Amino acid sequence: MVAVLEKSTETKLRISGAEAVVRSLLAEEVDMIFGYPGGAVMPVYDALYGFQDQLKHVLTRHEQGAIHAAQGYARATGKVGVALATSGPGATNLITGIADAMIDSTPLVCITGQVGSHLLGSDAFQETDIISISMPVTKWNIQVTKPEELPEALARAFYIAKSGRPGPVLVDITKDAQFAEIDFNYRKCEQIRSYKPIPKLNLESVKKAAELINGSQKPFVLFGQGVILGKAEQEFKTFIEKAGIPSAWTLLGLSALPTDHPLNVGMLGMHGNYGPNRLTNECDVLIAVGMRFDDRVTGDLKRYAKQAKIIHLDIDPSEINKNVKVDVPVLGDCKESLSTLTSLINTNSHPEWLQQFHEHERIEQEQVIKPEMNPQSAELTMAETIQQINKVTNGEAILVTDVGQHQMVACRYTKFQKSKSNITSGGLGTMGFCLPAALGAKLGAPEREVVAVIGDGGFQMTIQELGTIFQTQAAVKIVVLNNNFLGMVRQWQQLFFDKRYSSTELMNPDFIKIAEGYGIKGKTISERKDLASSVKEMLEYDGSYLLEVCVGKEDNVFPMVPSGASVSEVRLS
Amino acid sequence: MDQVFTISIFTENSIGLLNRITTIFTKRHLSIESLNTSESEVHGVYRFTIVVKTDEELVQKIVKQIEKQVEVIQAVYHIDEETVFQEIALYKVSTEKASENNLVERLIRDNNARILSMEQDFMIVEKTGHKEETEELLDFLRPYGILEFVRSGRVSVIKPSNELHERIINF
Known part of the structure; x- marks a missing residue:
């Protein structure tokens, strides 16, 4: 890819906007995209035809399929997923997946074709204002009407999608911008002056967090997808092992720590495990790592961990105090904040506290897990x-x-x-x-x-x-x-x-x-x-x-924290 | 407890950013009392002034969510005591009754307003001030026949030091 780039820079390739899109993708090391063609994006599809050996396009059966496939690709690989669709219905069919990626912090670049710039606003065939429609569910979006703006728009799109807290971005390209020719010169984006993706770690707050952890008798860690997105699985494991802290996962934090790790005490939330839910209201220090206190995790906030001091490690300042009031926020990339925190905490273990999780687990085993695994019914x-x-x-x-x-x-x-x-x-x-x-x-x-x-x-x-x-x-x-x-x-x-x-x-x-x-x-x-x-x-x-x-028609999922109830009120039947 | 907050947002100049910012209020089902935008003291940096009535906890959350938008350089909020702010109001008043005596002119003078234009059957009055002041003049003028009334969004600068300016030029 580098070779292609250097060559293009030297020779000042004169190419169409559509080909510039494809070459920009290649410059970002994209080798697979998911999409569905249509009128307003045909020039890009035409350009793709000439690059089939370098860039695989997966033709889904619906644009929603394309966007979810791009999400699955991104989550499995840690790379940016790319979806391509046409204007109008093609673009609106992406919206559910974009909203999904937004709330689950999945890096995506969505490229949509748009009607010609002279038709914008005229209710042309398959015209829809996808910029306005996608605004609340994208991390960033842009409409490109001039082909010379394409390389920079795409470079920014990739940078924004994957940096800081990842998310979906959308680049809407008018058909005339795809057809017109430009001198192609691609430079990856490395910074945007108004955008600070990673807050600077404040050592004082890390010290305060370490003090709380060192003084704690019953610390409890909640971990989310931030650990995976921050590529901090090893740092996380080292942290909880050094302090000997029982750790429970959110739905998206799952797999950041092996299931059989002795400190992995299970799942949080509405259908999470018995112990993690009940003991949330018994711990003395709650350490949240890369998670956002979703209502499905917390249940009734008025009765959520009120007895505990709360430490929240996150990369996104807007998550601090959003749902749960935090005593010590630690802003930063958790790969860095976890290793700094680990260096300041004492080696410790909490066998009696961990034992409480095991006792709850035993109860759940008897009342829920064993009957589900070895059912008496024929179903x-x-x-x-x-x-x-x-x-x-x-x-x-x-x-x-x-x-x-x-x-x-x-x-x-x-x-x-x-x-x-x-x-x-x-x-x-x-x-x-x-x-x-x-x-x-x-x-x-x-x-x-x-x-x-x-x-x-x-x-x-x-x-x-x-x-x-x-x-x-x-x-x-x-x-x-x-x-x-x-x-x-x-x-x-x-x-x-x-x-x-x-x-x-x-x-x-x-x-x-x-x-x-x-x-x-x-x-x-x-x-x-x-x-x-x-x-x-x-x-x-x-x-x-x-x-x-x-399977059984009327089987139920337990444990369950009923909607609006406290996590302490988790039911086993 | 609900109170008035002035949110000042410094941004890049990009198409649709206003929309992106207002969706954050829509998402929280919060009404915007007034909104103004203009270029700031730094060339190319735009300043939004948004007034809302809500509680401090919510305004904090909203400001953080605004600040995280890629093209937003900085967002801050203040209560009235921390800012100097003004709104401008224009009143189109019928001269039919107003010309009977010079009471109206005295009213306008006493309220630190001024007449921008005097026509055959109406005059245009301008007043700059806080909402209560422009509102008060409106009530005074109402008996004479208000043909049109319009008030701008709040513009506001922050009282303490030049800290904000420093942050904007050094971001």
């Missing part, structure tokens, strides 16, 4: 399915989930050894995320096993992406946990709406026939005797595979 459970997957993958696979009951169960029970192994729609809760995200993850990390666990509802929201899996031959393993219900909504209806199952029961098609239509091998099971062998068959199969597991 299969989601939990035992995940257990079987664990047995074959040994924590080495990437788990991609959708949204709902299956997501909570899969995230609770899947074992992880490696970071960047859990890909899910956390903040936005986007049904339909899983299938295209799994495709993007597999294409981005082909050496890794990618298991997509989806509910029957979410599967049908982006089921057309089976076509993309077919065309790309990406060996995604798809497990549909089918209860013929929108299970999580049904669970709420059962518990909080007097079992009035309003519009949650699904009459589903024959998923296996659909898979077969796309050339994907499939199998459906509903009996326990077939579970282990079928999971093994799926994972050993050379190619993509759909395993439909028919």
Whole structure:
């Protein structure tokens, strides 16, 4: 890529704006993008035709598929995901994924075609004001009407998407800017004067945090995706090991620390584990690392960790005191702040405190986990399915989930050894995320096993992406946990709406026939005797595979912190 | 407790930034009392002055979310006591009754306002001041027949030191 760049700089390539887009992507070391063509972006597609050996374009079946695939790619690789779409509906179809990436801090560059600049504002065919529409859900966006502005706009886009707290950006390019010619000269962006992506670490606040930790009897760490985004998994592990602090994860922090690490005490929040929820209200110092105190994690804020001193490590100053009042904020890149903090804390252990987590775990094992893993009923459970997957993958696979009951169960029970192994729609809760995200993850990390666990509802929201899996031959393993219900909504209806199952029961098609239509091998099971062998068959199969597991129709996910309740009120049944 | 806050935002000059900033208020379901934008003392750096009525905790959160926008250089908030601020109001007053005696002219003088233009059947009065002052003059003039009234957004400078200026030129 460097060679291409140097050559282009020397010879002052005279190329179209469209080709400038492609060459800019190459200069940013992009080798794969996801998209869907259309009128206003055709010049870029035409330019892509000449670069097929350097830049693979994955044609999805819907722009929502493209954006979720780009998200999956970004989350699995740690690189910037790129999505390409046309104007109007092409652009608006990206919005759900952009909003998802915004709330889950996923670095994306979205490129949309736009009608010619002379038509802007005229309600031209497939014109939509995507800049205004995407403004609240992008970290930054820009409309380019002059081709000479393209290289700098794209350079800024990549820099902004991946620096600081990552997020999605959108570059909207009018068709005339794609056609017109420019002297191409690409320079990567290294700074923007109004933008300070990483706050300077304040040593005084690190010292205060260290003092609190050193004086604590019952410290408790909550870790989020910031650890993964900050590439600080090792620093995090060293930190908690030195201070001997029990640590619980948010949905997006999952896989930053191996599941079987002795200090990993489980998941926080609404369907998190019993101990981490209850003991949040018993710890004396709460240390939040790269997480944002989402309401699904905290429950009722008025009764959240009031007894504790709170330390919050984050890269984004606007997260400090947003939901929870913090005693000691530590702003900065957590790779740096964690290692500085580690150097100031005493080597310690808290066996009695850790024991309290173990006691809670024992209760949860007895009342929830064992009955789910070894059910008395003939119907299969989601939990035992995940257990079987664990047995074959040994924590080495990437788990991609959708949204709902299956997501909570899969995230609770899947074992992880490696970071960047859990890909899910956390903040936005986007049904339909899983299938295209799994495709993007597999294409981005082909050496890794990618298991997509989806509910029957979410599967049908982006089921057309089976076509993309077919065309790309990406060996995604798809497990549909089918209860013929929108299970999580049904669970709420059962518990909080007097079992009035309003519009949650699904009459589903024959998923296996659909898979077969796309050339994907499939199998459906509903009996326990077939579970282990079928999971093994799926994972050993050379190619993509759909395993439909028919599970109990009215099974519920526990533990559960009811909406508006305190984390102390977590229910086991 | 709700009180008036003046938010001052220093930005690059980029298309759509106003929209990006106002969405942050929309997201919080917060109404903007007044808004003004102009170039600041630093060439190329623009200054937004936004007035809101809310509690300090919320204004803090909003200012941080504004400041994190890529093209925002700095955002700060102040209460009225920490700033010097003015608004300008224009009143188009019917001269039908007003010309009967010279009371109106005295009223205008007493209120530190001035007549910008005198026409056949109306005059244009200008007053600069705080909202209560321009409001008060409006009430005084109302009996004479107000044909048009318009008030600008607040413009405001910060009282203490030149710290803010230093930060803007050294960002």
